[in-house]
Amino acid sequence: MSLWERYLTVWVALCMFVGVLIGRFLPTVPETLSKFEYFNVSVPTAVLIWLMIFPMMLKIDFTSILNATKKPKGLFLTTTVNWLIKPFTMFAIASFFFLVVFNNFIGHELAREYIAGAVLLGAAPCxxxxxxxxxxxxxxxxxxxxxxxxxxxxxxxxxxxxVAFLLGIGNVDVPMDTLLFSTLLFVVVPLALGFITRNVVVKKKGIEYFEHIFLKKFDGVTIVGLLLTLIIIFSFQGERILNNPFHILLIAVPLIIQNLFIFFISYGGAKACRLPFSIAAPAAMIGTSNFFELSVAVSISLFGLDSGATLVTVVGVLVEVPVMLLLVKIANSTQHWFKGYEY
Incomplete structure (x- = not known):
């Protein structure tokens, strides 16, 4: 592993800390960046997410995409966990902690707001x-x-x-423009750029040059994009985090439990389906991680910027990256469980 990957947890913690400090002591930075938004999506954040995704899109041979659609077990597993299990277990776990375990600390009304934020996270897989x-x-x-x-x-x-079913809200106003624009920015655009770049380089230099020289130039780019994204996210939420340290801890507990539960359900399901590790690990990650851009945007639209629900979606980002890094380590250290499994 590279230096970046070996100490990634340390770099993530430092970037979160730097982001909070920027938001607290240099508020003009997030204020300026917030002007560059389109359909509630931060353009600077989108550019950094491109940096994360683009190197991986370069590696995709489009003939392998067609082959992937012929292997339905992993797709079925992911879909089942994401939509038949995750939203409902999130609602149940959040309700238990906020209405029962932590009710004396936060009160019934705020507990309901926190449950709403947790549901928005649970219904938006990564x-x-x-x-x-x-x-x-x-x-x-x-x-x-x-x-x-x-x-x-x-x-x-x-x-x-x-979301409407779990929260009992009949008129949920989901910003469809944000949904569509996020999909365009975070999947379609980097995929198209990767496809064009790969074809041009292979045509001019050959596949050997592309795989052994060209791709090496992007080593570390994904990690740098992740770290810079975290700085921006936490610069926007620094004041809120500093003003609610105890509640952030309380909110983090059910979110972490939910993440761990969904991961092991998915990972165990992948092993039961005898999926190879290269499919099993991402299948477990996609349900465990959350589409935080959508969750935050919808929460602000439904409940307001200063609501308890929005605070929960922000804490979701706070706990997700360290937890996901832990789960990456667990997956990598247990990949021998999938030895010999082929699709």
Whole structure:
């Protein structure tokens, strides 16, 4: 592993800390960046996510995408966990902790707001960031892309009805423009750029040059994109985090439990299906991680910037990266469980 990957947890913690400090002491930075938004999506963040995703898109041979669609077990597993298990277990776990365990600390009204934020996270499985976790577990990039593509389609159809059902809200106003624009930015654009770049380089220099020289030039780019993204995210939320340290700890508990539960359900399911590790690890990651851009945007739209629900979606980002890095380590250290499994 490279120096970046070996000490990634340290770099992540430092970037979160730097982001909070920037938000607290240099508020003009996030204020300026917030002006560059389109359909509630931060353009600077989108550019950095491109940096994360683009190197992985370069590795995709489009013939392998067609082959991935012929291997339905992993797709079925991911879809089942994401949409039939995850939103409902998130609601149950959040309700238990906020209404029962922590009710004396936060009160009933705020507990309901926190549950709403947790539901928004649980109903929005990951899209863009899963490419990072797939990269760190040496996952099958083409299969991950197919999983993400199917997930994006299902989000468009299922997100609003599930949120409405769990929260009892009949008129959930989901910003469809944000959904569509996020999908375009975080999947379609980097995929198209990767496809064009790969074809041009292979045509001019050959496949050997592309795989052994050209791709090496992008080593570390994904990690740098992740770290810079975290700085921007936490610069926007620094004041809120500093003003609510105890509640952030309380919110983090059910979110972490949910993440661990979903990961082991998915990972165990992948082993039961005898999926190869390159598919099993990303399949577990996509449900465990969250589409935080969508969750935050919808929460602000429904409940307001200063609501308890929005705070929960922000804490979701705070706990997700360290937890996902832990799960990446667990997956990489247990890949021998999948030895001999082939698709």
């Amino acid at each position: 899209t863009a960031m899963v490419f990072v976790w797939s990269h760190l577990t040496k996952g099958d990039a083409a299969y991950t892309l197919v999983q993400v593509s199917i997930n994006d389609i299902l989000i468009l159809v299922l997100f609003a009805p599930i």
